[in-house]
Amino acid sequence: MPPSLSREFYQRDPRVVAPDLLNKVLVRGARRARIVEVEAYCGSDDAGSHAFRGPTTRNATMFGPAGHLYVYFTYGMHWCANAVMGDGLAVLLRAAAPIAGLDLMYAARLKARRERDLLSGPAKLCQGFDITTEHDGADLVTGRGGGIRIVDDGVAPPPDPANGVRIGLAPGKGEEQPWRWWVPGDPNVSR
DNA sequence: ACCGGGATGTTCT
DNA sequence: GAACATCCCGGTG
Numbered sequence: 001m002p003p004s005l006s007r008e009f010y011q012r013d014p015r016v017v018a019p020d021l022l023n024k025v026l027v028r029g030a031r032r033a034r035i036v037e038v039e040a041y042c043g044s045d046d047a048g049s050h051a052f053r054g055p056t057t058r059n060a061t062m063f064g065p066a067g068h069l070y071v072y073f074t075y076g077m078h079w080c081a082n083a084v085m086g087d088g089l090a091v092l093l094r095a096a097a098p099i100a101g102l103d104l105m106y107a108a109r110l111k112a113r114r115e116r117d118l119l120s121g122p123a124k125l126c127q128g129f130d131i132t133t134e135h136d137g138a139d140l141v142t143g144r145g146g147g148i149r150i151v152d153d154g155v156a157p158p159p160d161p162a163n164g165v166r167i168g169l170a171p172g173k174g175e176e177q178p179w180r181w182w183v184p185g186d187p188n189v190s191r
Numbered sequence: 192a193c194c195g196g197g198a199t200g201t202t203c204t
Numbered sequence: 205g206a207a208c209a210t211c212c213c214g215g216t217g
Contacts, residue, residue, distance in 0.1 A: 039209070048209070050202095058202065075210050076199030082209090092209060111212070123210050168209050190210095 001027075002153040004141050010066035010085050014040035018091045019181045021083065022157045026093065027149045028129050031101030033119055034155070035093060037182040037189045039166045043088030048166065048174040051088030061137045062088045069148060071126070071136040078123035081131050083140060083150065094122045094167070094180070097188040105129075121190040158183050 005024065010017060018040040026033050041049040043062070050059045050072065061070040062084050070082040070090050082090035096119040098105055105118045105128040112118050112128075119125045126132070131148065138145035162184045169175040182189045 041209075050209080053203085056203080072209085073201060074208055076201075076208085078199095078210050080209060094209085121210070127211095166209070170207085173209090 002151040004143070004149045004151050005067075007065075007067045007141050010083060010140075012085065014042055014085050014089045014091050015179060017083070017085060018179070019161045019163075020157055021091060021093075021150070022161055022181060022183055023155045024157075025099065025151050025153050025155075026096055026125075026129065027151055028131075028147055029101065029104075031104050031129055032099040033096035033105075033125075033128075034099055035096050035150070036186040037095035038180070039092040039094055040179040041082070041090045041092060042174075042179070043090075046174050046177070047172060048169045048177075049088065049090070051090070055088070059088070062086075062090050064137070067139065067141045069131075069135055069138040069140055069145075071131060071133055071138075073133055074123075079126040079132050080122040081126050081135075092122060093125055095120050095182070095188050095190050096125055097186060098128075116187045118188075120188045160184065 018038045043051045051062045055063045066086040068084045082092045084090050119128045135146040138148050143149050161181045166180045
């Protein structure tokens with residue numbers, strides 16, 4: 001198994017970590033997928049972040065140690081997952097390209113008909129990996145709390161990642177900030 | 192292909 | 205009571 005990203009990897013500005021997470025591999029048991037789309041959320045400086053107004057019950061994990069997973073429930077039926085940098089800072093994992101364990105992903109995503117439907121959005125990614133609120137706080141470095149890790153299999157981030165505004169933010173919530181990055185041309189990037 | 196709306200319930204005002 | 209870091213389905217062109 002390739003090595004997990006170190007605790008120190010996560011202890012940086014989310015706008016630096018985010019593009020660096022592209023092409024890293026999310027692993028859970030037999031399931032593996034290459035991260036192809038991410039967004040940075042910048043804590044108390046960022047009106048679009050759940051951490052903007054300080055710690056609450058929901059966002060407590062974002063204020064804990066770096067390298068853990070912050071999972072939140074939204075729109076009454078979906079979960080989304082972030083890698084935490086600490087101090088309310090985080091990177092949303094928006095989409096990934098399936099590598100292995102696709103049978104398990106299809107079983108978890110009954111509506112998906114094609115490979116590019118499995119993990120091509122933040123809630124799809126969680127559904128495909130069976131990540132729910134019980135994995136909030138899981139340790140991505142040691143795997144403690146659900147066996148979910150992010151590892152480096154030797155594929156470098158793209159030298160020229162695509163970059164643009166974040167998805168789904170209302171006006172006044174930092175919607176103009178270009179804090180989304182993706183792997184150019186990858187079919188698993190969300191629409 | 193594109194577009195509009197419904198589902199569904201937690202969180203915070 | 206409104207907003208919500210979304211997804212899916214069914215309409216139309």
